[in-house]
Amino acid sequence: MNHKEELLSKFNESQGNYQEKRSCMDDWKEDFKKLETEIQNLIASFHKHYESSELTEDFSSDIRGKLENRREGIRLSVKSASRLLKKLAPEKPLTDVEKEFIANEKLAKEILAAREFSPIKEAAEEQNEFVQGEIENEISAAISETGAINKENTVSQKKQNEKNSVVEEVSEGNKSDLTIIQDAIQINDGILIELKEHLQSAENRFFKFIEKGVAPVLDGLYSGKAYALDLIEQLEKNNNEELNQTKQWLTIYDTLMNEIEELFARFSIKLYAPERGSFFDENKQEPIGVIEAADLEDEQIKEVVRYGLHFEKEMTNESSYLLRPAQVIVVKNKKVEVKESCEGNEQ
Template structure:
């Protein structure tokens, strides 16, 4: 390879390294900020739970229901307190990355020679053209290895981040979302059976939306969006997971009846993908029986079956917590 070509390749390699190095440094800073955010979140959860007092003059049945809700929130607080451990901030984002030799360091002194480990060696005479090319090739090879190490560290950081969101933070939101769905039903029940206590209970149960809002602030800060399909939206396999199949004559086949669990996506580029789906939303999907079977409807039904191959399960089997450590 001509020296001019080698120098051009060297500089392109340097530009890519600087770009990847900047991205890796950004991930390092993001994990530090995420750790601080999780610490604040845990403190907010603990404070909010301590404020969840129950007045004494409630009817016993209603008091028992609120005590059960209070215990559920306590479990969410306990799970949130473990997030810092699951983030494992002590584990370095980068480790064992070799030094990258910049062009200015190579070109500044023709008498300077660098060995394969990046150590500077004394050299009293000028290099011959062959020696100069050989030196550039050697340093370029070392830089290529360093660049690959940086790329590997970025991939590991991205995987670590996605795993933390999916396996650690999302289950806390799952538990709160499930509690909020129950709370809405309880408010209707209290309004009918204990109207005098309805304002108190309604205010008391806002704890779920308050805590979910705290989690969403962290998600927003780190470019993670929620997938919350609307009722009536049509199922698509990229964003939705059909957990439950239901019949509803008022709706069309493959329309979403209900959101069972939020999904998550990254609002930017990660894994070299734009809008990467971290976790699809779990939904119940409509599939109505059709007694008037024709050849055309049979084909349509077969296509629907292919789109909804996931087995239906009971809603109460949905996993709402995870003890997996972030590797």
């Protein structure tokens, strides 16, 4: 493989890299447009469910007072959801590269423009068209393992014979050709670096919005649901006649949480909550407290305080990416010291 072939091989490789990154950037742009619509729908749905949760006189004053506290918590969650669009900032588009990436056709034109020809006047335009076609064929030709560049004839044998000298110049490559190709590679490499940075920026912006924007709304509802379950447990113990009615009203937590979970699923994000009694995994979980539990062993999970989040798309050669760990309370039982008593004969 001569120097020119090596340069063309590198140039062709950059074409594939660019197309891959360009496709990823276009996907991110579409995802952010889709996310804007989904957030608007989520906000509207949250407001609708909150308005329909107004408490009636069917509840006793005691139960109504407890549910009013729960409704106030839901109101705060709805308020937090209402701010999501502002946090997403759809009016600020993703940063993209502004320079034009040099593709095969453009490189061929630049090489052709730099060459000097002395054809017959009436054949000049035809020859230029032929030479550009030959250059494009050379640039886009498949490179075999041995490095040879395969070319296809695009004209009849007659035209080929008439322009042998021009084709030989294309095959060999001159100093001007090499300089133009090297410059194109340098420009394209700079664009690829810039595009990679913009892709990282889009990714960071998306993850930050999910983790710092949407997830806290879910966390508030999850925490509120825990108090709701305590209320239900209390009513069950007392055989309260308002149990079923209260249970029905408290389904608003599941309704709102399910809507967030469905939004996450549309963007390949999955909630992660380890099972109670499973052993602590430092790679996926964050301990925020310890507790004693007679029915569990040390380092088993007693309670999940906050959901973890998984991004279920391939990143850095991993099938999924842990966006944030689950927060858990871990068991740590006190060790009981057993004292052995020795009985002996008194002397």
